[in-house]
Amino acid sequence: MDARLLERFWPEFYARNIPVVVTGGMDEWAAMGMWTPSYFRDLLVGMEHPLRETDDEIEYAFVNHTKRVMSVSDYIDALDKELLEGSRQPYFGNIPIASPDTTCWFAPIRDHFAFPDVLRDRVGEELRLWIGGRGQRSTIHNDSNHGFNAQVYGRKTFVLFPPEEHQYLYTMRISDDTWVSQVEWADPDLSVHPEYSKATGMEVTLEVGEMLYIPAFWWHSARAESVAININIWIFTPDIGKWIQ
Numbered sequence: 001m002d003a004r005l006l007e008r009f010w011p012e013f014y015a016r017n018i019p020v021v022v023t024g025g026m027d028e029w030a031a032m033g034m035w036t037p038s039y040f041r042d043l044l045v046g047m048e049h050p051l052r053e054t055d056d057e058i059e060y061a062f063v064n065h066t067k068r069v070m071s072v073s074d075y076i077d078a079l080d081k082e083l084l085e086g087s088r089q090p091y092f093g094n095i096p097i098a099s100p101d102t103t104c105w106f107a108p109i110r111d112h113f114a115f116p117d118v119l120r121d122r123v124g125e126e127l128r129l130w131i132g133g134r135g136q137r138s139t140i141h142n143d144s145n146h147g148f149n150a151q152v153y154g155r156k157t158f159v160l161f162p163p164e165e166h167q168y169l170y171t172m173r174i175s176d177d178t179w180v181s182q183v184e185w186a187d188p189d190l191s192v193h194p195e196y197s198k199a200t201g202m203e204v205t206l207e208v209g210e211m212l213y214i215p216a217f218w219w220h221s222a223r224a225e226s227v228a229i230n231i232n233i234w235i236f237t238p239d240i241g242k243w244i245q
């Protein structure tokens with residue numbers, strides 16, 4: 001959907017609970033062209049942060065749920081040079097940019113982007129930054145909020161499944177708020193997860209300047225096709241509640 005048509009968003013996508021890719025909505029963002037790995041490497045010199053130990057989020061969710069404190073600049077430097085290619089690279093993803101321990105680092109980028117103000121009745125929002133290397137991926141999971149994920153640098157492929165397809169995804173609850181699927185969508189093992197063959201995963205690859213609307217409770221996963229920088233917003237509305245299955 002073209003950003004000039006955002007008045008269609010509420011009736012055609014939000015009200016009908018349908019994901020959509022918005023194009024042209026980031027053209028005015030200062031982030032465009034400015035946010036590169038080297039920009040963040042320089043911005044974040046001196047920042048130490050816990051990073052997921054592995055790029056394999058299935059392993060992270062089910063086996064090795066640990067993080068390691070690393071220099072973010074060193075990590076980004078290695079990503080940019082593809083030094084980490086092929087290894088079990090950590091992930092500077094899901095980083096809240098306005099939490100008490102990160103807000104000082106990210107203050108300079110806060111006005112580099114502006115998500116469309118299309119959801120009424122919002123009771124809260126959260127912004128997260130994702131910088132990862134080629135092949136970086138997340139598990140299939142759902143969120144109890146609406147989301148827009150914006151591609152600022154590189155390319156990322158998302159897969160999406162409607163909420164009711166949990167029955168084909170071998171989902172399980174791994175914390176109070178988090179449900180994930182045990183299926184590796186890029187390489188599903190149908191002998192272990194035969195019902196997955198009935199799931200209707202929709203794949204979309206976001207190019208720079210595109211943002212994906214992910215309605216609450218849609219199952220989704222992402223895989224970076226190159227070094228990728230994304231910013232997303234989670235929007236909380238009073239009607240959502242928690243996922244129950």
Ligand SMILES: O=C(O)CCC(=O)C(=O)O
Pocket residue numbers: 093130137138143147148149214220221222223230232
């Ligand atoms: O980019 C990723 O690895 C995951 C993004 C995601 O889960 C989201 O936008 O809600």
